[in-house]
Amino acid sequence: MKFSDGYWRLKPGVVAAHPVQAYDITEEPGSLVVHAPAHPVRHRGDLLKGPVVTVRLSAPMPDVIRVRITHFEGVADRGPHFRIDDSGADGKVSHEDGCAVLTSGALSVRVHRDPWRVDFAAGGEVLTSSGAKGMGFLTVDGTHHVREQLDLGVGDVVYGLGERFGPLARNGQEVDIWNADGGSATEQAYKNVPFYLTNAGYGVFVNHPGRVSFEVASTVTSKVQFSVEGQSLEYFVVHGATPKDVLRTYTALTGRPSLPPAWSFGLWLTTSFTTSYDEETITGFVDGMAARDLPLSVFHFDSFWMRGLHWCDFEWDPQAFPDPAGMLARLKARGLRISVWINPYIAQASAMFAEGVAGGYLLRKPDGDVWQWDEWQPGMALVDFTNPAARAWYAAKLEKLLDQGVDCFKTDFGERIPTDVAYHDGSDPERMHNYYAHLYNETVFEVLRRRGDAVVFARSATAGCQRFPVHWGGDCESTYEAMAESLRGGLSLGMSGFGFWSHDIGGFEGTPPAALFKRWIAFGLLSSHSRLHGSRSYRVPWLFDEESVDVLRRFAKLKARLMPYLDQAARQAVAEGVPVMRAMVLEFPDDPACTHLERQYMLGGSLLVAPVFSDDGEVSYYVPDGAWTDLLTGRTVRGPRWVRDRCGFLELPVLVRPGTVLPLGAVDSRPDYDYADGVTLHLYGLSEGIRVTPVGGTTFVTHRRGDHVLVETSDPPSRWQVLVAGVHEVAVVNGGVVEATPAGALVRADGNAVTLRIEE
Structure with a gap:
């Protein structure tokens, strides 16, 4: 002001x-x-x-x-208050x-x-x-x-x-x-x-x-x-000595996220918002993904799984879904998880409205009348989550859906919260406007946590809501400009203490041209969480062109193989409050060139991603100091400098930071598997004193010996694999026998050390 x-x-x-x-x-x-x-x-x-x-x-x-x-x-303290750890x-x-x-x-x-x-x-x-x-x-x-x-x-x-x-x-x-x-x-x-x-x-x-x-x-x-x-x-x-240190302390003060289940990192496909769909439509989508070898983890039912004018009554539309429990069982038998769309608004036509009025569960005006308006759903009211009985009533509706086979919820809306109201617990309506999102998402998240795995797909949030992942970027246009807006929003949220973030691949409003859709797919699958979603059109790739199918397959499989690495980044977000998707300045605070960078990011601490924002594939990005390796092409890019590239639809710059041991999993069809089973460790630009724990609790330490680097492991598994990049010669120390192998070879050893001769 x-x-x-x-x-x-x-x-x-x-x-x-x-x-x-x-x-x-x-x-x-x-x-x-x-x-x-x-x-x-x-x-x-x-x-x-x-x-x-x-x-x-x-x-x-x-x-x-x-x-x-x-x-x-002498002013009365009516609350609510952020939850602060001052212990x-x-x-x-x-x-x-x-x-x-x-x-x-x-x-x-x-x-x-x-x-x-x-x-x-x-x-x-x-x-x-x-x-x-x-x-x-x-x-x-x-x-x-x-x-x-x-x-x-x-x-x-x-x-x-x-x-x-x-x-x-x-x-x-x-x-x-x-x-x-x-x-x-x-x-x-x-x-x-x-x-x-x-x-x-x-x-x-x-x-x-x-x-x-x-x-x-x-x-x-x-x-x-x-x-x-x-x-x-x-x-x-x-x-904090660094921006990451500040985030660590801030999230210790206000809360850190729970770890999302591994399956949530896979691809989510939705029905889209106002499109027409039933079980036959959905089965066609799932069959189409399977026939084209496109990994799919979660199927999401958006708003019209319920009858129009009845949102939210949590009842399946009997015309489109006469056998919801059977349908969900059939989808889950194919290895899918199920998400359904919800919000905290209760339409007047819903039977829940009368229940809410009778129970005192709905937000009221100061004169005692239920607060209502006609925006979004005719005569809709809001659940008063400051009332414990209202929270229990709302949670019970969700429990019924979980019993049917639903696994998680997209918690939409929660922003248009009025201030001319009186809350059950006497909270100040002005202070509750933002905090409503906390109570809403917490209510849903706790229902899921009582069952085990807990993940929501939330749109509204305020400080402390990082405890309830995941959050997505909301309603964006189907343009390159909106794709850039979305990235800025996600990086900004990460700098605000939130560890996990997603966005609508292809944009929400409108239908993206095929070229934009393919560029956004690559960006979306190299994000914390990945969802195909739109407003008035379906987002299955074959409706755009056949190359879109190839692009989705390439990056969905790449993300699945990156899961051992992403799992480590996710656990760091939970333990330290450092986001999975990081603005460059978080990783390179002493490099002034990174201060304003907003069209590229670090995925975890070791992968630099530069999305392409053009049909023709032109992209420029900044590479910090060192010899970086392009994960997709194997070429070396030396920084610090700006680079201009032209990329096909099946590629974008994904650079591996020098000094990285990058674990790639053996499975490319799903995100939830045993990451240590058959993992391949890719070594990039190793030098003295690098210590990493890439997967399975095994720590790797490097020691420079002239033009050689010795890589030792602590508590190694019985067999481990290393794919060596950027070296001239590899020697495996295996039971006292040194076995020479050519550069770039896949090394398997029962011992606990490899010696690499660096190609100077």
Whole structure:
């Protein structure tokens, strides 16, 4: 929200108050409380007026500082609240000349008494500061706001704030954290997260689930401003030596994802949205995929599995699906998992509407009437997930579907949540607008988790929803521009703490031309999760052209063989909060060329992927330092430099990072198999001291010996395989017998070492 008119003046109707000195600083166990008047205190008479800014500083865990800014403290706290893990409280207070200091791990906050200033520092360097007229209260036509402004240094770049489809670097942007059903082509977003990540050793999480207004190097080009309406504002400064370290700490604070089941990483095929379908149609799709040797893991039924005007009553349309349990059994007998579309809205024509009214399960207006409107479904209402009985009622409907054979749910919608309502638990409707997505997806996810494997395909989200994977990018057009928008959105979401992400291959709105569809297939199968979906047209590849079938087969099989590697990346996301799909700056924060890259990404830590955004196959991409190997062609690409290529539809740049041991599985027909059985280890550009655990818990360590590299394994399986790339000669140490093999050979050994002579 803009409060100022340029640098010097406030906008008409704005009244501002800012702390000018720290008059009183109180030390409490592991924390500080500061009273900072908005005027100089020169004599006792100045203590008879306000306002006074109360700042509470604490440390919920190492490397995190909590800042709470308050004007009036008598305001009722109605919730909801983000779930914060503050069990590792780690604050230490000290005093310096003219300053009070709170230290948490390597991060410290220093409060200067007079003049007022708050510095956040690590390693002897100031990371960011709140200076004169940064923090404070602003009244706009009688409405009270709390604001903070934190400094940005030269070259500091801001990322995150949720799944945003504009430029990846947020500098210069105005962002409101407010979930909206706005597609992928505007400033609106389905997944708003009040957390930003910088390349300067820190991130900032604003602990407010409602609307937070960010001005990122826009109102003041050297500051990030954020504000909320109300009497208080709380934020956390999160320190990390690298952006990945910041994400690790931020997700420890707000939650990390569960591990999606292995089958969810395979290809999902849907009926599409408004297309006509029944069991015969679906069987035809499944038969067509099998006949063309196209691996398929999940079949998804979109909205019209239910009758029109009845969404959501969770009842199969009896005309199209007279035997749902039998149909699902027949599909599952073919090795498929089943997903069905749901949302949290209850149409008036549904029998569930009357149930919801009678049970008090639906969201109501302040006067007690059920809140309704005619958008999306006539007379629809919303489930009030703050009511435990309503959550149990909704969950019971899903349990019935699981009993029929459904395996997971696409949790669509959850963004258009009104504020002129009264929640069962008394929650503030403004704070619930974004947080509704958390309660909705959590309800569904917990139903699945009680059965074992749990995965949803969610569109709406806010901070903390990373616990409930997977999320997809929403409604995009069938254009190359929308394909690029989608990638930016996914990378931005990953920089906001979300580990897994997907998108509609080919775009949602419209029907993609065959060339675009084939380019998007390659991108989609080299994403965390992969789904063929559209709005008004089917997405089976043979309806586009026969080459689309070949492209889908090539990349679906490639992804299946990459599953030992992707499984490791997924487990890292769960353990550390580092996303599977990573913006280049996450892996190469010290390379300035990576700062703004948004048309390529790292899939895990070792594969660089550069999607092709043109019919003719022209693609340009940046290669960081080292000798990288193209996974699909075997050619070496040396960086740092920009590369321009032209790719056919069966290829795109997928470069393997130097120093990688890449495991490729023995199965290309499905994603869920024993990854250690028959795995092939591909060695790329090995040098001294590389330690990797590519699959099955076996660690590989390299030792450079002149022009040789010795590769040793710990606890090796009885037999293991290595496909050596970029070497001149291989010697296998096998029971004391050295066996020479030609370069590039597949090595099988019962011993636990190979010696490679590097081709200089």
